[in-house]
Amino acid sequence: MTTTEGTVSTVTTEQRIREFVLDYFYVTDPDALTDETSLIDSGIVDSTGMMGVILYLESEFGIQVGDRDATPENLGSIARIADFVTRKQAADGA
Secondary structure (H helix, E strand, O other), X not given: OEEEOOEEEOOOHHHHHHHHHHHHOOXXXXXXXXXXXXXXXXXXXXXXXXXXXXHHHHHHHOOOOOHHHOOHHHXXXXXXXXXXXXXXXXXXXX
C-alpha cells in the first residue's frame, strides 16, 4: 500500500509483477503486455531470465519457489505468477 498526500492506493500483485517485468526485461510494446501474455512464448523472458523472476518473487513476496514450482502453469504469465504468489503465501502463512 502506498500513501500519496493523504490518499491511499493499493498496488496489486499483478501490478507489482508487471512493473518488475517492464523494468528488467525488454518489452517491445508495453501496452500489448496483458496479464495473460505468455512471458516465454512472447520472448520477453528466457530460461535465464526466469531465474531472475524467481529471485524477485522470493525477495519481494517472501515465498520459496521450488524446482517443482517452476512451471509454465505457475510462472508463464503475470496472471499465473500472481495466482501462484497468492497460493504460496496462503500455504506458507505469509
